[in-house]
Amino acid sequence: MTVPVLPRLRVRTLAAPPVPDLFDLLPPDVDAASVVSWVREGSGLIGWGRAASSRTADGGRGGPDRFATAAQWWRDVVAGAEVVDEVDLPGTGLVAFGSFAFAPGSPDGGGLVVPRVIAGQHDGKAWVTSIEDLDLSTAADTEPGVSDPAPTDPAEGAPAAPDLLPAPGEAQSEPARGIRLLPGAVAPPDWPRVIRAGIARIAAGEVDKVVLARDVVAAADAPIETVDVLRRLADRYGATWTFAVDGLVGATPEMLVRLQHGRVRSRVLAGTVRRDRTPAPSVTEAHPELEDAHTPDPRLRFVSDAKELEEHQFAVRSVAEALAPHCAALEVPEEPFVLELPDVYHLATDISGEASDDATSLDLAAALHPSAAVCGTPSEAAARVIAELEGMDRGRYAGPVGWLDASGDGDWGIALRCGQLSADARSMRLFAGGGIVAASDPESELAETEVKLAAMRHALGLGS
Structure with missing residues (x-):
């Protein structure tokens, strides 16, 4: 090498x-x-x-x-x-x-x-x-x-x-022409079969939860312009972190970890419900920064069924346990709040604490990866199930993405709602997944991935 x-x-x-x-x-x-x-x-x-x-x-x-x-x-x-x-x-x-x-x-x-x-x-x-x-x-x-x-x-x-800096307005480009979506490693009609296999692994006691993802290929007749994709994501999903690194482009709602002046913060998302609105609004409520404290959220009753709460609790616990060795006075709210995006509601919890060692933001991201939100519980067993059932290499999907400075401070999210641009920019692999627990319904899980794919479909100019 x-x-x-x-x-x-x-x-x-x-x-x-x-x-x-x-x-x-x-x-x-x-x-x-x-x-x-x-x-x-x-x-x-x-x-x-x-x-x-x-x-x-x-x-x-x-x-x-x-x-x-x-x-x-x-x-x-x-x-x-x-x-x-x-x-x-x-x-x-x-x-x-x-x-x-x-x-x-x-x-x-x-x-x-x-x-x-x-x-x-x-x-x-x-x-x-x-x-x-x-x-x-x-x-x-x-x-x-x-x-x-x-x-x-x-x-x-x-x-x-x-x-x-070029003059504002110079960076205009034509959208890619002739984009079509093609099946990835597992075609949509076959996805419920994969979910049933995951539920069987849970029933057998191998894992408590496993996160399974699938891919879709967007093929274009002309190069896909990164700037266009980023701009559409930022315009529609302003409350998320719009990211690009090495051709991996997306808009993640999940902050894996932020380290700034000794303060550690993490936003955990797990549990997803489709918005009951057609069409979905292009602008949702403003979302607080991570330093703002939780307040009681009356909308929890709309989205907090047993399956969603169970999935969320697994994810919160895994993040809190990973941060505990590096933080003092770790604050974990007792209940989540609702993060509202144009296509979905997410259950969300913001965890915070004071850094107690010299770990950088990248060190903390490494300690947190993979969380239960993108892998499962227990993580090692869930990772084996993922490798056996998904039938694809995730690449950098669901891995840490972000930045750090010379002091080690920085932001690291999880690469969700994203696509990987090919070397010639004429295709992009899109990804979406969901947490599987014993109560999961295979057909509903397929529908959830389609909802999550809506962000990148919109970013490519294919509507929502």
């Missing part, structure tokens, strides 16, 4: 004017695979180009050590970087984006990438970060498909902020 080259990075963050839409800043000719995103309700980070990557030319860094390998690479990169940060907010300075395979044995192991340009904004403040590799012999500088480094300011030796 090829070992990734360790770069020497020069980083500078400067203040910039806020923009109505971060996605307007993406250059029109940007390589789709180099686009990164972490945006929620107009705030967050986008980037493009590639200054460095922990991924290798032979398909990534897989195996059970994939998180530890990336974490060590990041520590080494941070130690050798020259950083000037004139803004000093979460998401400024040296930042890496990452996504990791769900299963250790997946050939798409995942890893961290550092863009050449990052633009961000939050609470009325905006910035742009330029990153360049000082060693012209690194693989990042010769990587095919990556644009040349941004122009530099000779006086400072770093790219000047005004030169890095």
